[in-house]
Amino acid sequence: MLMAEQAPYMLMVRPDDIAINPRELDEPFGKMVCFHRRYSLGDSHNYMDKDDFLREMYLDTVGHDEQGMKRYERMVNIVGGRNMRGPKTEERAIDDSMLNVISGKYIMMPLFLMDHSSLAMRTESFHDPWDSGQVGWIYVSKEDALKEFGAEKMTGAVRHKAEELLKSEVAVYDSYLRGECYGFELYKNGELSDSCWGFMGNLDEACREMASFLPEGCRGMVDRLEEQSHPATIVKTLLKHAKIQVEQAAKALDMAPRQQALDTAR
Numbered sequence: 001m002l003m004a005e006q007a008p009y010m011l012m013v014r015p016d017d018i019a020i021n022p023r024e025l026d027e028p029f030g031k032m033v034c035f036h037r038r039y040s041l042g043d044s045h046n047y048m049d050k051d052d053f054l055r056e057m058y059l060d061t062v063g064h065d066e067q068g069m070k071r072y073e074r075m076v077n078i079v080g081g082r083n084m085r086g087p088k089t090e091e092r093a094i095d096d097s098m099l100n101v102i103s104g105k106y107i108m109m110p111l112f113l114m115d116h117s118s119l120a121m122r123t124e125s126f127h128d129p130w131d132s133g134q135v136g137w138i139y140v141s142k143e144d145a146l147k148e149f150g151a152e153k154m155t156g157a158v159r160h161k162a163e164e165l166l167k168s169e170v171a172v173y174d175s176y177l178r179g180e181c182y183g184f185e186l187y188k189n190g191e192l193s194d195s196c197w198g199f200m201g202n203l204d205e206a207c208r209e210m211a212s213f214l215p216e217g218c219r220g221m222v223d224r225l226e227e228q229s230h231p232a233t234i235v236k237t238l239l240k241h242a243k244i245q246v247e248q249a250a251k252a253l254d255m256a257p258r259q260q261a262l263d264t265a266r
Contacts, residue, residue, distance in 0.1 A: 002207075002225040010187040011214070011221045013207060016197045019181035022172045025198075029148060030166045032173070034111060034136035041113070041121075042136060042173075050095075050136065057139075058098045061105045075101075107162050108139040111170065119177040123170055138166050175200040182206045186214060 032042035126132035183197030
């Protein structure tokens with residue numbers, strides 16, 4: 001837990017242990033489809049496995065009809081009939097052929113998961129064959145990308161914007177998987193005056209974002225936050241602020257009869 005004091009305020013920043021999955025908060029730009037034996041990742045879907053997903057995406061691109069199915073089967077036979085060596089070489093070749101066709105209608109980026117003491121996700125390989133690997137894709141249709149950026153045709157610039165937006169969504173989800181979720185509580189004279197949760201990203205980024213939610217005179221407190229690992233220190237600080245509040249209340253109570261007498265004399 002981090003804490004900073006600036007009379008009469010005390011700011012506490014701590015992990016958000018019940019953070020909501022960011023994929024469920026707003027309507028995301030991209031669709032995140034993942035497949036993992038132990039974890040439920042990305043957005044909900046009804047695909048049995050990655051082969052089922054790629055086949056459906058392929059047919060959605062070339063035509064979800066008899067002709068499309070014939071084209072799919074012909075592609076599988078042609079690619080599968082090549083003389084290829086190595087484990088899963090044929091499977092990867094078929095996947096690449098489908099992805100090449102799918103790219104005519106969709107912008108797709110691979111999703112890689114690192115599973116080592118905690119989870120992490122990004123659109124580039126972790127280059128760790130033991131604890132990481134591809135678990136799915138994040139994608140958006142080119143039609144939706146054009147609508148998002150108010151463009152009439154797909155250009156390199158529009159594609160770049162779409163990919164950057166997809167990456168930013170993965171980065172937010174990565175923070176959620178890592179547990180990089182925080183919230184703050186602002187106390188004034190020992191009494192909770194404001195709080196907000198759901199800030200994601202590394203701690204420095206989260207604190208900078210928190211500053212914009214604080215009263216103007218308190219925003220600089222995020223630069224003076226210090227780690228408080230001893231509960232006694234935190235309790236002591238809260239009690240100090242509570243004592244100030246009690247003293248102020250007692251003073252106000254003591255002044256009330258005097259003020260009443262003055263008002264009567266007038």
